[in-house]
Amino acid sequence: MKHLKLFSACLIMLPFLACTHQGMKVDTIENKVEELLGKMTLQEKIGQMNQLSPNGNIDEMAGLIKEGKVGSLLNLTDPELVNRVQEIAVKKSRLGIPVLMSRDVIHGYKTIFPIPLGQAATFNLEIVEAGARVAAIEASSDGIRWTFAPMIDVSRDARWGRMAESCGEDPYLNAVMGAAMVRGFQGDSLSDPTAMAACAKHFVGYGAAEAGKDYNSTFIPERVLRNVYLPPFEAAAKAGCATFMTSFNDNDGVPSTGNAFILRKVLRGEWNYDGMVVTDWASATEMIAHGFCKDAKEAAWKAVNAGVDMEMVSGSFLGNLEALVKEGKVSGKTIDDAVRNILRLKFRLGLFDNPYVVTDQKVKYAEEHLAKAKEAAGESVILLKNADEVLPLKDKVRTVAVVGPMADAPHDQMGTWVFDGEKDHTQTPLKALQEMYGDRVQVIYEPGLAYSRDKNIAGIAKAVAAARRADVVLAFVGEEAILSGEAHSLADLSLRGAQSELVEALSKTGKPVVTIVMAGRPLTIGKEVEESAAVLYSFHPGTMGGPAIAELLFGEMVPSGKTPVTFPKMVGQLPVYYAHHHTGRAPSGKETLIDDIPLEAGQTSLGCSSFYMDAGFGPLFPFGYGLSYTTFGYDKLVLSADKLKTGDVLTASVNVTNTGKYAGTEVVQLYVQDKVASVTRPVKELKGFQRVALQPGETRTVIFSLPVSELAFWNIDMKKVVEPGDFKLWLGTNSDEGLSAEFEVID
Secondary structure: OHHHHHHHHHHHHHHHHHHHHHHHHHHHHHHHHHHHHHHOOHHHHHHHOEEEOOOOOOHHHHHHHHOOOOOEEEOOOOHHHHHHHHHHHHHHOOOOOOOEEEEOOOOEOOOEOOOHHHHHHOOOHHHHHHHHHHHHHHHHOOOOOEEOOOEOOOOOOOOOHHHHHOOOOOHHHHHHHHHHHHHHHHOOOOOOOOOOEOEEEEEOOHHHOHHHOOOOOEOOOHHHHHHHHOHHHHHHHHOOOOEEEEOOOEEOOEEHHHOHHHHHHHHHHHOOOOOEEEOOOOOOOHHHHOOOOOOHHHHHHHHHHHOOOEEEOOOHHHHHHHHHHHOOOOOHHHHHHHHHHHHHHHHHOOOOOOOOOOOOOOOOOOHHHHHHHHHHHHHHOEEEEEHHHOOOOOOOOOEEEEEOOOOOOOOHHHOOOOOOOOHHHOOOHHHHHHHHHOOOOEEEEOOOOOOOOOOOHHHHHHHHHHHHOOOEEEEEEEOOHHHOOOOOOOOOOOOOOOHHHHHHHHHOOOOOEEEEEEEOOOOOOHHHHHHOOEEEEEEOOOOOHHHHHHHHHOOOOOOOOOOOOOEOOOHHHOOOOOOOEOOOOOOOOOOOOHHHOOOOOOOOOOOOOOOEOOOEOOOOEOOOOOEOOOOEEEEEEEEOOOEEOOOOEEEEEEEEEEOOOOOEEEEEEEEEEEOOOOOOOEOOEEEEEEEEEEOOOOEEEEEEEEEHHHHOEEOOOOOEEOOOEEEEEEEEOOOOOOEEEEEEEOO
8 A cells, every 4th residue: 555655646746747857958948048148248148149141251250250259140051161160169269159050941941842822822731841841851951950931921912022932811821831830940849950940030010011012111000910910920939939030111110120019018028938039131220221220329229129139140239239238228138138048049959069060961852852842732733723624634635735934944943032942953844744644645845935024926836836736735834933032022913924925825726725823922814814724823833843733734633722812803902812801881793893884974983882893893713712623512511509608619510522523632711700899800710721631422521629719809909809799600612602600709
């Protein structure tokens, strides 16, 4: 009995012992931080707050590193140089603090995955996490331990080129995708040599740049900021994202790099974030151009007091903080807090224990990495149209004409923000079709245009001639990688060059035209959709895009991608997004459009509702839209209750049946509307999704659990609450189609 009592006592103590052990781990790092901080001079502390880009020239940096004036370096990709820098820092500086190596590794390092917008189109958190894991394994093999991703700016204006880096227009989708990327980059433990510290950017509101023009101002009121733009960042913080980056924009007149409200009140105060905050490239001194700071000294003063820990490249901290501390404008505690965050990250990454990198690792382009990249590319492609089931290509197809400037564009296929991808490793659609299906079909290649902006129409005649010889035409159009990304905003989103003329000429041959679009954003392709028998939309798909698209065309893969952003009919609709608010005069769909207005009509308001006379009543394609080679039926939507309290969990289920003849995967989407509230609410909000694979004829009951607490929003009193009242719920195939039911939240 004594032994039994002792065993029982041990069982009771186990949770305490486990917690104590975990606490010791945390305390050990904090103790090490405090011990090291106590040894540092003010200059050495400020040095840790300084990030530089040597552009490969280490010799000129060596002196600063020895003096302890460099906390992080950008853009070193040679592991031997990385080791040389670390040897200088560890062995020749007074305190031996290692340097944190960083790089923009956005959607792959060597093995390039689809651009983030394309990854969002997969609605597959596992494949997104896997992509970030592959990127971390490859980049860390060269000593890179910090990446500036994920970008989780809610992006609702396709004119903004950096939409390509985002996960689209929806806060929930950005939140869950961003968290998945954080998990992938950071792995199970930051101390793992294959882990990279993730960086949630750009904090905050950058995606709402006025007129879709990069670096432009934003005007987001606090309630919208909290309800729409902050949730993805809060999710990243909860996922353990190691760092945050401030954004370039000023919001309501305050640049993010000098915004204490978002950095101190929200990030540190409300979310209890203990990670590190870095500026974007020179965004500290750019506050001078904003007219927010007089000079670099004031920029350093405002940035550090607002809550920035490290400055990227502009040098105002290193040059001015010592004087600002002596003048009493920046406190010693503020400096210490910033350096604590930097040192804590370095200890968590294990850099003090192992600052060096093994130089002979062979992990780049590993077979399993390429397989994951191909899987991601295939799942990212969206089938927008498939008239007469022209796809997948049938056995009766004997000759295929491959045309268009994007059919064999290995560089552009990788997309924006690819510093380290190598086009020689890119597998293009043309090469994939020739190698994978050349024994089954004759492939005739006539590009028609040399590149996406090519206006020389001389080659179109050859492409048309090739089309006339073929059973089906595969037209690969879109935009080059350089046409999207940072500083690549566009006012016109139509196909560039003579691509539209090419598609039109091909359509006039009478042969079925399958148009495959590769782009970094939604393009206004309504005309081309009408002229095509089928349309596949592939946001720049990366290294393995070719084989993935080839298998989709021939039915070895079945499309399952969904639009992560609303596709506009024309640029004048922008910004356009599904989660808009009701107006007092919503359109009925019966209003008079411009072509129907009679001549010399009397002045009338044409129905007194909110619509465009020339664009009609909706987008080209709604959010969450995407077809399959098969079809899916929904029935028997059931809610677990029609009245719930705020602490309850609502269960919603629906039967989904594969009603077609191909095996396929459907993305079942859950939307909710708060029908009446203290402030107007969106007409719908995405609250969940599931990918469901079904065989022909198979039915599955898909079940969602929705905590009522997730219906909370920032109300008229600026409090985050669930307000009692009536709600509507949809389960369906996109944001426009689905079965609906209603429920009530009670006090």
